[in-house]
Amino acid sequence: MATIVEVDDPADPRLADYRDLRDVELRKNLEAEHGLFLAEGEKVVRRAVEGGCTPRSFLMAPRWLDGLADVLDRSDAPCFVLSEALAEQVTGFHVHRGALASLERQPLPAVDEVLEGARSVLVLEDVVDHTNVGAIFRSGAALGFDAVLLAPRCADPLYRRSIKVAMGTVFSVPWTRLPDWHDALPSLSARGFTTVALTLAEDSSPIEDAVAGLDKVALVLGSEGHGLSPRWEQSADRRAIIPMAEGVDSLNVAAATAVACYVTARR
Amino acid sequence: MATIVEVDDPADPRLADYRDLRDVELRKNLEAEHGLFLAEGEKVVRRAVEGGCTPRSFLMAPRWLDGLADVLDRSDAPCFVLSEALAEQVTGFHVHRGALASLERQPLPAVDEVLEGARSVLVLEDVVDHTNVGAIFRSGAALGFDAVLLAPRCADPLYRRSIKVAMGTVFSVPWTRLPDWHDALPSLSARGFTTVALTLAEDSSPIEDAVAGLDKVALVLGSEGHGLSPRWEQSADRRAIIPMAEGVDSLNVAAATAVACYVTARR
Structure with a gap:
């Protein structure tokens, strides 16, 4: 199952995938270069994993852990847990739907x-x-x-x-x-x-x-x-x-x- | 026709209708209290006026004056003209479509x-x-x-x-x-x-x-x-x-x- 990692420093380099989510141009480059994409919200994160995508990590406030317990159980990726205020500092916006996941981009099919x-x-x-x-x-x-x-x-x-x-x-x-x-x-x-x-x-x-x-x-x-x-x-x-x-x-x-x-x- | 008023102070009180356009809650209150609404872009401003709405004022950078000349001709409201940088300071965002108008809210029909x-x-x-x-x-x-x-x-x-x-x-x-x-x-x-x-x-x-x-x-x-x-x-x-x-x-x-x-x- 996913390793729960509590984070209290918004500058923690392990959170790099989640930075500046409101900056469309910066995100386009970052996501393309690092071969990742982000899913937001319990339902969408679950669908990404059930659709076969491989998580690099998860990021959420403690109260969202229960709802995604089954998804976290089936993954080896780290799950970064931090307060909503810290999450907002990292991402640059209030994460309404609570949970985020960073997932690997796969090569597109023919x-x-x-x-x-x-x-x-x-x-x-x-x-x-x-x-x-x-x-x-x-x-x-x-x-x-x-x-x-x-x-x-x-x-x-x-x-x-x-x-x-x-x-x-x-x-x-x-x-x-x-x-x-x-x-x-x-x-x-x-x-x-x-x-x-x-x-x-x-x-x-x-x-x-x-x-x-x-x-x-x-x-x-x-x-x-x-x-x-x-x-x-x-x-x-x-x-x-x-x-x-x-x-x-x-x-x-x-x-x-x-x-x-x-x-x-x-x- | 509309009176052209050149403005060089973003704090000019005559621009009150156009402040903080990105703040939805603030705008809701301001627009309800003052009985106004805003239209953005040449096409939409024209449609509002042609639809019978009465302009309180217009606000635009100089390069949008020509496109709306016919609309301005038919109105007695002031048209505030200022640089795009100043317009951005007033409204809080980059006005992509150039022209703005503040119009009177009418009582709703039965x-x-x-x-x-x-x-x-x-x-x-x-x-x-x-x-x-x-x-x-x-x-x-x-x-x-x-x-x-x-x-x-x-x-x-x-x-x-x-x-x-x-x-x-x-x-x-x-x-x-x-x-x-x-x-x-x-x-x-x-x-x-x-x-x-x-x-x-x-x-x-x-x-x-x-x-x-x-x-x-x-x-x-x-x-x-x-x-x-x-x-x-x-x-x-x-x-x-x-x-x-x-x-x-x-x-x-x-x-x-x-x-x-x-x-x-x-x-």
Whole structure:
């Protein structure tokens, strides 16, 4: 079981994984360089471990130990225990959900591995906001999607905020990065998927019609700002739109994904 | 037209409306006491004014003046112009979208006024997160809903973050607070609406069946944490569920709203 280590010095070097959690840029570098990511909250920490991730360490105030006892029992990593005030000094914010864990980043699986047996897949081009990436994973999981593929510039699903908004579904839904941006969609078509790009383009069909009767579907979504690149829009097999009221900005990408997943799941 | 007032002292008392924008609790009190709300960004400021709101003042760096020239032309309020560094000192954050406006809060309309001619209405019980309230307005507007009714504890649609996430649709979709929590849903039924509560309750029907063929529908959504209160769940005419994958947490309230609005709009 995990070794309980009581800490009373916020500068303790063993807490390095947990520093400055509010500084997104610093964390991106630190997490990439050290091959780690953070999970926050009892439910999410449990899901990470149950999803097969290996903890480097845990950090929590004493009152959270009981709730995670079963998880700690099954790990050899140290569990740093400190007061909530000290935890706040280390992390730079009040840890509402109590427990944190630092976990090892594994090499991402190959696209073919992620797609094995998948019938409904989400493909994100440049969704750069961690909240949106998390929300998309959660909706995809809830609505029965089997896998998520991310273009190279998408935000990191293992960033703390993504994981939290996803309610830990990033540990249960298989996902990986697409190695090649330019031919990403044709390579999915070659694997038997019909790629359906969600876009406001004039030649797009209502989403219900676009997915009707299809077997393997890859639903393709673009960035928050400007949607899909022309290359992805044009290299998709079909273009689809969610019919909307006149004169209103389009749905945001997380809402559009929820609707498109719902419709596609019932094709 | 608006009077341009150059400001070089961040402590200038005329900037009081714009102080400490990152402090949610302080802002709630200040905005309620002074009967104001803030809009951020050229697009949102324009929509607020075009939606009939009266500006108390504007605040922006010189480079945003041109883009809002038409809006400033039509207003008598002062426009405070200062450098971006000074603006950051006043507001407490970097104003990415440049322009801010402080606008007068009007008394909320009566429920009957908001419901006049409405066929599809959203009713929110205790959605306490400004981002969710904003996202729900945006989805409702995009998917053709006519009005939004808020229970007394819902987050404020005119809070800066709500407005921004809603893309200003809080100025175009009629909305108000429900004066009475306990009989809110029966009072809608009495007005000819079928109230359809979104819930995970065991006796709920799939949303598509629950709304099929209905004329006037009020779609009822609960809080992020624990969903609807027993009172609202039981006093709704129908209970509906979005069919989901086994073993996954439900959709978040903004995603669920988007799906439910889409389905209801096509009833």
